[in-house]
Amino acid sequence: MISSEVKHLLIDKMKLISLSDKNICLVGPINLPVQLEEQVVHFKWYTWLAVEEHVSKDEILDSLPNLDLASMQQCSVLVYGDIQDAEKALVRMHSICHTGDIFGSKRCDCGYQLRTSMQMIVENGSGALFYLANHEGRGIGLFSKSFAYLLQQEGYDTVEANLALGFTDDSRSYDEAISVLQSLRSKPVTLITNNPKKLAALKESGLLADEHIPLWGDKSEYNEFYLETKVNKSGHIPEKEPIGR
Secondary structure, eight states, X not given: OOOHHHHHHHGGGEEXXXXXXXXXXXXXXXXXXXXXXXXXXXXXXXXXXXXXXTOXXXXXXXXXXXXXXXXXXXXXXXXXXXXXXXXXXXXXXXXXXXXXXXXXXXXXXHHHHHHHHHHHHHHHXXXXXXXXXXXXXXXXXXXXXXHHHHXXXXXXXXXXXXXXXXXXXXXXXXXXXXXXXHHHOOSOEEEEOSOHHHHXXXXXXXXEEEEEEXXXXXXXXXXXXXXXXXXXXXXXXXXXXXXXX
16 A cells, blocks of 8 residues: 555646546656757656546555556567577667657666667677567556656655555566577577676576676766666666766
8 A cells, every 4th residue: 555655745746637438647747858869858747547437546546556557568579680590699678668768768778778789789790679568667567657756756766666656676577578589599698788687587598698798878967866776776787887888
């Protein structure tokens, strides 16, 4: 159950819009600094979800962990070159980030990691980028992620926000993606990641090469706390050199 303190921070950011046969719950505004060419532009971001009539804001918040919103998305994989037989294949298991991948949000480094890993795969000559669309917000779904962002604006870190909403810190699974990878290639692959959970999942399948490639970058005033939380609370492998590829 979400605490009254957390609900107090979120209720005023929710608006119920009545339609003929249902309601729409609109959430926002959420501050979203976006990289556009050479400048950072500040947008206001909203999300919405269709809900049953007569459902209260409190009930919507309490139901979030049980809605399984992330699973409504479908995943895909982008393959480059001869992934089956190439001596060295680079693989990126990329969790969808609507705000970072699409809008270029500066609150995270996801958009940078997506674009950079694709370029690395091309430069290597072979590899695959798995786009894991059921991983939004570390598995909580886009609508729930908007509430997590609101809490982060109040000083919560990424882990604290997910926990405050009734979720685990990270509910992502890589089992399906690994099964697809095994169907594409039997040789070990080099994983592009800073996340030890991804490395452990791939190692268990027997597909992990002896090395991995870290991918830090696009650090700014907007995501510095987010990146520090990745290392300090989520166990991500820290960068050994100044932020950059």
